[in-house]
Amino acid sequence: MAEHRIFSTSFASVYPHYVAKAxxxxxxxxxxDEIICWLTGYDPLQLDAVIAAGTDFRGFFTAAPAMNGARDQIRGVVCGVRVETVDDPLMREIRYLDKLIDELAKGKAMDSILRTATA
Structure with missing residues (x-):
């Protein structure tokens, strides 16, 4: 499946696109970086190291220190795909990150993006 090719793509090659979009x-x-660290539990130094190492997406998410438990609150569509219905666990994590970056680019407040806003 074509979408699974992203698993072997280096996170470092996609990261500049996240930054440019924002x-x-x-x-x-x-x-x-704050969004990525919130989602994965990496601290800024660990994130820099993963980027410098050219780690692929599979390794990036597999080695994540502490995936945020609140990520299941991430809902919506990104790239025509409803993120909460993605079957493959790794692809779902990638789509969660894509959705968070989309929310940032759309101007949402950080507390809303990081699911810390009170209702």
Missing amino acids: ERKGRTRAEV
Whole structure:
């Protein structure tokens, strides 16, 4: 399946696209990093190391120190796919990250993106 080719794609090759998407909309690299760290449990130094190592998406998510339990609150459509219905666990994690970056680029507040906003 074509979507599974992304598993062997290096996270480092996609990361600049996340940053560029956010920056085009007036957001920052620091906000992208905050989202990634929130989702995966990496700290900023660990994130830099994973990027420098050229780790693929499978390794990136497999080695994540602490996937955030609140990520199951991430709902919606990204790239025409409803993220909460993705069957493959790794692809779902990738889509969660894509959705969070989309929310950032659309101007959502960080507390909403990080699912810390109170109702």
